Amino acid sequence: MPRLLLRHADAIYVCDDARRVIRDGYIFVEDGRIAAVGAEPAPAVAADEEISLAGSLVTPGFVNIHHHLYQTLTRAVPLANRASILDWLYAMYPVWAEIDADAYYWAALANSSELLASGCTTNADFAYLMPEHNGEMAAEELRGVREAGIRFVLVRGGMPTVEADLESRLRPLMGAQLDRLLDREDELFPKLESTIRRHHDTSAGAMVQVAIGPTSVTYVRPQFMRRFSDLAREHACGLHVHFDPRPDEHETMRARGGKPIGFLRESGWLWERTWFAHSTLLNDDEMRAIGDAGASIAHCPHCIIRLGKKAARLGHWRAHGINVGIGVDGPASSDTSNMLNELRLAMMLHRVGGYEDSEPAGQWLTPEDVLWMATRGGARALGRDDIGQLAPGKAADIAAFPLRRLSMAGAVLDPLAALLMAGADPYASLTVVNGRVRARDGHMVDVDEMRAFDGCNSAARRLFDAARRRTGMDFSKHV
Ligand SMILES: [Zn+2]
Secondary structure: OOOEEEEEEEEEEOOOOOOOEEEEEEEEEEOOEEEEEEEOOOOOOOOOEEEEOOOEEEEEOEEEEEEOHHHHHHOOOHHHHOOOHHHHHHHHHHHHOOOOHHHHHHHHHHHHHHHHHOOEEEEEEEEOOOOOOOOHHHHHHHHHHHHHOOEEEEEEEEOOOOOOOHHHHHHHHHHHHHHHHOOOHHHHHHHHHHHHHHHOOOOOOOOEEEEEEEOEOOOOOHHHHHHHHHHHHHHOOOEEEEOOOOHHHHHHHHHOOOOHHHHHHHOOOOOOOEEEEOOOOOOHHHHHHHHHHOOEEEEOHHHHHHOOOOOOOHHHHHHOOOEEEEOOOOOOOOOOOOHHHHHHHHHHHOOOOHHHHOOOHHHOOOHHHHHHHHHHHHHHHOOOOOOOOOOOOOEOOEEEEEOOOHHHOOOOOOHHHHHHHHOOOOOOOEEEEOOEEEEEOOEEOOOOHHHHHHHHHHHHHHHHHHHHHHHOOOOOOOO
């Protein structure tokens, strides 16, 4: 593995507990790990490659903790453009039901590359829709991920039912194909267990790990939720689920004499290896319970805007001690997968709300807060202390961003504020994963980007054509 010496970075945000910033700094990388980091002059070491980062800001590589890679194939769909959640799913499920292993490969290759180009070095993909027989889709997804070279958590999920009245709306159109979306409990858990046994690496510096979870909380099936948490504990892997209890779900639990958050506690889901997605509707009791349990939340601001959800109350979450990470979410509900832009939105979105609904300005996030979420916060959510920080012994996952851009002219006081508040360029100038340079100036070093692009588009067209033939739906129609 090459020894890298990165030199003369304007500012290195190491994200240690003291949140130190090193001016005019260097980083020496050996065997996939950080060997030394500090202020120039760098020690005299034998490096295979020396890269000047003058004019750049350096951070730990970003950790994306909520994604759905397969949705790369259903971006910017006119039929779903102005749809809120249930109509959006109505437009998406017929296409997603056509997914196959080849589609998983292209989506993983193209989108992992897009993430890397934006400074993201670890991606947790919530693959709750994986209608495979013997691990062939997970294998193809991992092939795409490994070709791109990103660190990866395969959150192998499952979907026992479709939401609300979607079964009765979609069954007449999709027929038996609808069942391809749904997992039977007796078939799902052996698949989860075999995915864990095949791919879950618990060693420090692991490039691939596995976590598990259903797409949403199944309030009427406590045993189903309990089986996930038992399996996660047995194999030391994380738990993940979309958790955003709606009024009807509160009502369901009230009728059973409980609450959604109590249900999670009883099912073994409130512990430090759980991270929830979205959670924009939480009340104070729920926030307190999640914070006390040491669990985490994936904040996905772009999706909130795209689907017209309520802005998450970041200041309240943090006041309750909740660990927060950032997720780009699936490209069907955010259309984009640029991690740097997601940080920029995360810093701003929670300020929206008008006079009464706004969080106090004293709780608004700073650029340092957002960087922390995207690095240490994400690492903690995934149960890892080997990433998210630039320190000797940690994984050499590094991102550098150019500061000498017209959009940042005049922003001379704070490089990170310049990047996140004034910067408009969405790409990293350098992305290193496990000690290897994966992207430079927003482009992949080892991946033929146009091959990935064309492969993705062919797979997307194939899915839309199949869904159109089966259902008669016109996905290109704006509604
Ligand atoms: Zn999601």
